Amino acid sequence: MAKDYVMPKLAMAMNEGTIVEWLVEDGAAIEQGQPLLVVETEKVAYELEAPESGLIRILTAAGDTVPVEERIAVIAGSADELPQTGGESEAEPPADNIGAPASGAAVAAGRPGPAESLATAGGRIKASPLARKLAKQYGLDLSEITGTGPGGRIVKRDVLGVASSTAAPAASAARATGGAPIERVRLPLRGTPRASIARHMLESLQSSAQLSSFWESDITELKKTRQSLLAREKQLGTRVSVNAFIIRAMAAAIAEVPIANAALVGEEGVIYESVNVGIAIALPGKTQWDSILMVPVLRQVEKMGIVRIDQEMKRLVSSAREGTLTADEMSGSTITLSSTAGLAPPGAALTPILNMPNAVIIGPSTPRDKFVPVNGEAELRTMMPVSMTFDHRVLDGEPAARFASALHRFLENPALMLA
Amino acid sequence: MSDRFDVVIIGAGPGGYVAAVRAAQLGLKVAVVEKDEPGGICLNWGCIPSKHLIHQAAAYHALGEMEAVGVTVDRSGLDYARVQAGSRKVVKTLTGGVAGLLKRNGVCYVKGHARIASRGRVAVEEEGTTLECDNIIVATGSRPMQVPGFEFDHRQVISSDDLLALTCLPKSIVVLGAGAIGCEFAYVLNCFGVEITLVEAMSHILPTEDFEACAVVARSFKKSGIGIRCGTRATGLEREGDMVRVMLEAGDDTTDCVTAEKVLVVFGRSPITDDLGLEEAGVKLDARGYVETGPFNQTSVAGIYAIGDITKTPALAHVASREGEIAVEHIAGHEPQADRVDPDLVPSAIYCEPQLAGFGLREDQAKARGVEFTKSVFNYIGAGKTIAIGKPEGLVKLLCDPDTGELLGCHVVGHDATEIIHELLLAKQGELLAEDIESVIHAHPTISEAVMEAARGIGGKPIHA
Numbered sequence: 001m002a003k004d005y006v007m008p009k010l011a012m013a014m015n016e017g018t019i020v021e022w023l024v025e026d027g028a029a030i031e032q033g034q035p036l037l038v039v040e041t042e043k044v045a046y047e048l049e050a051p052e053s054g055l056i057r058i059l060t061a062a063g064d065t066v067p068v069e070e071r072i073a074v075i076a077g078s079a080d081e082l083p084q085t086g087g088e089s090e091a092e093p094p095a096d097n098i099g100a101p102a103s104g105a106a107v108a109a110g111r112p113g114p115a116e117s118l119a120t121a122g123g124r125i126k127a128s129p130l131a132r133k134l135a136k137q138y139g140l141d142l143s144e145i146t147g148t149g150p151g152g153r154i155v156k157r158d159v160l161g162v163a164s165s166t167a168a169p170a171a172s173a174a175r176a177t178g179g180a181p182i183e184r185v186r187l188p189l190r191g192t193p194r195a196s197i198a199r200h201m202l203e204s205l206q207s208s209a210q211l212s213s214f215w216e217s218d219i220t221e222l223k224k225t226r227q228s229l230l231a232r233e234k235q236l237g238t239r240v241s242v243n244a245f246i247i248r249a250m251a252a253a254i255a256e257v258p259i260a261n262a263a264l265v266g267e268e269g270v271i272y273e274s275v276n277v278g279i280a281i282a283l284p285g286k287t288q289w290d291s292i293l294m295v296p297v298l299r300q301v302e303k304m305g306i307v308r309i310d311q312e313m314k315r316l317v318s319s320a321r322e323g324t325l326t327a328d329e330m331s332g333s334t335i336t337l338s339s340t341a342g343l344a345p346p347g348a349a350l351t352p353i354l355n356m357p358n359a360v361i362i363g364p365s366t367p368r369d370k371f372v373p374v375n376g377e378a379e380l381r382t383m384m385p386v387s388m389t390f391d392h393r394v395l396d397g398e399p400a401a402r403f404a405s406a407l408h409r410f411l412e413n414p415a416l417m418l419a
Numbered sequence: 420m421s422d423r424f425d426v427v428i429i430g431a432g433p434g435g436y437v438a439a440v441r442a443a444q445l446g447l448k449v450a451v452v453e454k455d456e457p458g459g460i461c462l463n464w465g466c467i468p469s470k471h472l473i474h475q476a477a478a479y480h481a482l483g484e485m486e487a488v489g490v491t492v493d494r495s496g497l498d499y500a501r502v503q504a505g506s507r508k509v510v511k512t513l514t515g516g517v518a519g520l521l522k523r524n525g526v527c528y529v530k531g532h533a534r535i536a537s538r539g540r541v542a543v544e545e546e547g548t549t550l551e552c553d554n555i556i557v558a559t560g561s562r563p564m565q566v567p568g569f570e571f572d573h574r575q576v577i578s579s580d581d582l583l584a585l586t587c588l589p590k591s592i593v594v595l596g597a598g599a600i601g602c603e604f605a606y607v608l609n610c611f612g613v614e615i616t617l618v619e620a621m622s623h624i625l626p627t628e629d630f631e632a633c634a635v636v637a638r639s640f641k642k643s644g645i646g647i648r649c650g651t652r653a654t655g656l657e658r659e660g661d662m663v664r665v666m667l668e669a670g671d672d673t674t675d676c677v678t679a680e681k682v683l684v685v686f687g688r689s690p691i692t693d694d695l696g697l698e699e700a701g702v703k704l705d706a707r708g709y710v711e712t713g714p715f716n717q718t719s720v721a722g723i724y725a726i727g728d729i730t731k732t733p734a735l736a737h738v739a740s741r742e743g744e745i746a747v748e749h750i751a752g753h754e755p756q757a758d759r760v761d762p763d764l765v766p767s768a769i770y771c772e773p774q775l776a777g778f779g780l781r782e783d784q785a786k787a788r789g790v791e792f793t794k795s796v797f798n799y800i801g802a803g804k805t806i807a808i809g810k811p812e813g814l815v816k817l818l819c820d821p822d823t824g825e826l827l828g829c830h831v832v833g834h835d836a837t838e839i840i841h842e843l844l845l846a847k848q849g850e851l852l853a854e855d856i857e858s859v860i861h862a863h864p865t866i867s868e869a870v871m872e873a874a875r876g877i878g879g880k881p882i883h884a
């Protein structure tokens with residue numbers, strides 16, 4: 001008989017987990033104890049083993065974040081029992097739910113295994129009246145939903161969790177008479193990547209003392225230097241990007257003002273030796289309405305030249321797009337780069353939100369050409385707006401300003417950063 | 420180290436003592452430090468003595484009802500000192516009960532003022548000892564809020580603590596602040612014949628409750644002779660011999676004053692988070708001194724938890740107790756049902772007559788937030804029982820989601836409202852809909868029939884309206 005494989009609860013405070021990577025192919029035969037997938041919670045990545053042998057149907061793709069106890073795969077004894085790919089297996093008999101013991105990872109002591117989440121007792125689906133009504137409104141089949149309420153009952157949050165993975169039609173469009181605005185779509189947060197983005201952003205603003213500053217750096221020289229590297233694209237094996245220069249400049253400025261590469265950990269400020277740059281990238285969301293923010297980490301930038309930086313960065317970005325980033329590649333940043341160049345209007349200044357626990361985030365934006373005085377003459381130069389936010393708990397305005405000035409100097413004089 | 424505790428709790432109020440018992444039940448080695456009597460404000464100077472007084476006041480007042488059947492009762496012999504003594508006796512019985520409960524569960528009870536020496540170390544002053552532990556739960560509660568210009572002299576300008584200790588009643592009292600505590604005392608004192616003026620800066624009494632429900636209480640108060648001054652700020656005090664004059668300023672800037680023997684200042688309560696070593700230990704407080712807490716009532720410092728009146732959740736005994744359970748279960752590695760108290764599922768309860776109880780969304784909040792709702796109000800008078808027992812004032816008000824019938828907010832005002840609310844609360848938590856409540860056969864005659872009728876009003880029409 002086919003059995004549901006659900007997102008296990010791996011830590012006390014875990015509400016959802018991100019599937020970092022499946023270690024087996026969809027449809028593959030698996031052995032009990034074989035590493036199955038990597039799941040990441042807010043902090044830790046866990047490698048999980050197959051609870052039993054059989055054939056596996058993967059239902060949730062890598063990169064997705066799903067609530068605890070939600071079905072992510074089905075393990076079946078034979079190919080016949082395996083649900084069709086993609087198709088919602090309406091005719092499927094209710095699958096048994098098997099727990100996913102974590103291998104090596106510490107499961108909270110004293111906690112029983114994943115609760116029996118089968119909401120069907122004797123063929124009757126256990127669901128709260130509100131959950132039933134909501135499921136009807138969203139057009140969802142209760143037998144497809146895993147209950148997390150008392151006794152495995154399907155409750156409101158379970159229905160909304162499933163509804164969120166398929167943006168539901170605005171249920172209330174019809175009632176928007178009078179003054180209420182007419183809705184287009186509702187995007188429930190629960191169980192989606194947006195829920196954790198929302199939480200991180202709010203936590204960042206609520207738990208640190210953020211201060212932003214803005215300036216323009218003249219990148220005319222930087223562009224020239226870049227042109228000379230582009231001319232050797234074949235030889236270098238990459239089209240070196242402006243971002244690679246910015247990252248290199250950040251590392252150079254950190255060498256001068258190390259406290260910009262720091263974090264408040266517990267009750268201690270920690271200044272890091274390695275410069276690990278988190279690179280904020282926007283990815284298309286699950287629905288046309290939404291986007292996903294990911295911050296893969298480029299490690300030990302201080303040891304890299306511009307070409308390496310560019311290659312590594314591009315590798316990370318494409319892994320992020322393909323959803324194949326490993327847990328290591330998504331954690332351990334010491335400073336962040338969040339560029340809106342090319343997206344925001346020229347000259348845009350932003351107040352980037354710190355990527356906790358980093359003490360500094362740099363937010364360059366779209367450059368514009370401007371007449372500026374050079375040796376008393378008006379010259380057309382390319383000016384790039386740069387925004388910076390720092391955590392005033394970790395560093396004061398003085399070092400922050402020194403760091404900003406150093407970064408500015410390197411951006412304006414690319415020869416210095418190559419030195 | 421044999422005498423190391425899994426958890427040390429500071430304060431034995433409804434937060435602390437419930438946490439201690441639960442911790443012991445879960446097999447943790449637990450100590451609770453209390454500088455005063457077990458039971459905290461709730462048992463000693465809050466919920467319990469005030470409810471005893473309300474009961475006495477209502478019984479005394481009800482004697483008058485007998486006149487309708489020809490029985491004349493002589494009510495002149497009221498000896499308030501004995502009312503007071505009775506109230507202290509009730510308190511003693513209950514605090515003794517808590518002490519016994521702690522003992523039976525093997526909780527180590529330490530008397531003294533506790534201070535956090537560092538993470539994992541709690542110093543007890545009087546004992547001169549330091550308790551070593553893995554976790555600390557701070558449950559030190561609150562005290563009457565001191566407001567400049569209205570400082571307590573505990574004689575003429577008094578706090579709720581002072582009021583609960585009075586052995587004889589004044590002729591007149593001005594009550595500043597018409598929150599739950601102010602309204603309950605106004606009711607009690609008025610029943611015992613004290614002339615009451617109730618002053619509230621907001622536009623209605625019980626400003627954190629639904630205005631339609633509050634209007635029922637206000638109407639009843641006025642009928643029984645309580646002077647109510649809403650939308651009015653007290654700006655200062657002047658003592659004149661045995662009397663105190665309170666300066667008042669109404670919203671339209673007109674000023675006047677009221678004079679009484681005593682002024683009861685119940686503007687609110689302040690968390691007790693000073694003199695505890697909290698900030699030195701790195702625990703984050705907000706500007707008003709409340710402890711900032713996250714999931715499972717953890718503070719900003721690992722291993723230190725905060726529960727009850729010192730946190731920003733509603734200052735209610737049942738909130739303190741549940742938060743204590745959540746913290747302890749987290750410490751014990753168990754999984755509580757929820758990682759925090761959901762304020763939408765906390766019933767408020769005010770015990771004057773008519774009583775008021777409610778939870779969730781209020782109508783003014785719904786309007787302010789643009790939440791759409793269907794509303795149903797059923798008046799107590801439509802339920803035969805209320806007329807039979809002479810308690811026709813009251814109503815059940817439900818606010819539901821127009822699409823699903825989900826209960827968004829429920830407000831009951833009237834006789835026994837604080838008991839009746841739980842049917843609705845259970846429905847809310849179990850995600851039952853108005854239509855489910857409507858379909859339950861309610862015993863006749865009961866006040867709960869008003870709940871069924873109100874639920875009917877959501878999707879259709881009540882029978883008795």
Ligand SMILES: Cc1cc2nc3c(=O)[nH]c(=O)nc-3n(C[C@H](O)[C@H](O)[C@H](O)COP(=O)(O)OP(=O)(O)OC[C@H]3O[C@@H](n4cnc5c(N)ncnc54)[C@H](O)[C@@H]3O)c2cc1C
Nearest residue numbers: 430432434454459460461465466533560727728734735736
């Ligand atoms: C007049 C009145 C009526 C009320 N009526 C109700 C009601 O009907 N229903 C309701 O739900 N709530 C009511 N409340 C509110 C309720 O009393 C509080 O919400 C509740 O007591 C809070 O519990 P707690 O455990 O947080 O703190 P508390 O009950 O205040 O207990 C804290 C304990 O900690 C001790 N303590 C403080 N500092 C230290 C220290 N450093 N070392 C050792 N011990 C210390 C104190 O002595 C106290 O015993 C009322 C309050 C008042 C004032």
